[in-house]
Amino acid sequence: MREALKRKPKIPAHHMHPATADKEDLPMNPIRRALALGLAAATLAFGAQAQNRELTVASSATYAPFAFENKDKQIVGFDIDIINAIAIAKQQGLKIKIVNTPFTGIFGALNNGDVDLVISGVTINEKRKQSYDFTPPYFAARQLIALPKNSTVSSLKDLAGKKIAVVSASTADDIASREFGKTNPNIRRFESTPLIISELAGGGVDAAMGNNGVLAYRVAQTPELKTLDDKSFPEEGFGIVVKKGDKALLDKLTAGLAAVRADGSYVTIYKKWFNKDPNVR
Secondary structure, three states, X not given: OOOOOOOOOOOOHHHOOOOOOOOOOOOOOHHHHHHHHHHXXXXXXXXXXXXXXXXXXXXXXXXXXXXXXXXXXXXXXXXXXXXXXXXXXXHOOOOEEEEEOOHHHHHHHHHOOOOOEEOOOOEOOHHHHOXXXXXXXXEEEOEEEEEEOOOOXXXXXXXXXXXXXXXXXXXXXXXXXXXXXXOOOOEEEEOOHHHHHHHHHOOOOOEEEEEHHHHHHHHHOOOOEEEXXXXXXXXXXXXXXXXXXXXXXXXXXXXXXXXHHHOOHHHHHHHHHHOOOOOOO
């Protein structure tokens, strides 16, 4: 009787990957192996390149002390110091490039992929959160009204029938539109805070409205003006903006902001620009 041929024991199908069940293990074809290794290397290289690529940051450099051009035409300010600190926090090593972008076009630039993120005194609100993702607030803000020093206006409602200057697409624009009607001809829209303050100082409007940090800074430089804090205005917060769903970048920015707060950098930057303790830690 001939001796039975010895066979390699088969692994039960339920122990094998479905794609290889009931198949003998075969060595990978050398060409296939080379292609697989090449693809893996290319994928890793592409991932590293994407991770280390320079991020374009949009900021409107007309919002001193948050972002503005100094005498050397460099963009400086509170927002700029904050994003630079975040970029190097926690050894993230983010490479960033600041691009001066008019506020009226700043969201369009993000939508079109011209920039990767926005830091420009952007108020976090429910309407914007439907279209964009935000970091936690890095600055506690509220609206202020700027008025001539001899004005008797004491609240937002007193501005009914008066000409009001706002920055187009800003939170002040939203508030004025809700209160007096979006198409009200008395709401005068401009591209930047310096323009609304200039219009007010020149007598072209009866009031100007905007975020406290920017408006207070400009009014302090214009002796004939004063500010009014209407208590009906809600507390707000400025956040860094990314495209909706860009979780990887949002997580990096959020972690960096937390690190900047934790290591004391935030307090140092805040005091540098506002000469007082921060209102968000």
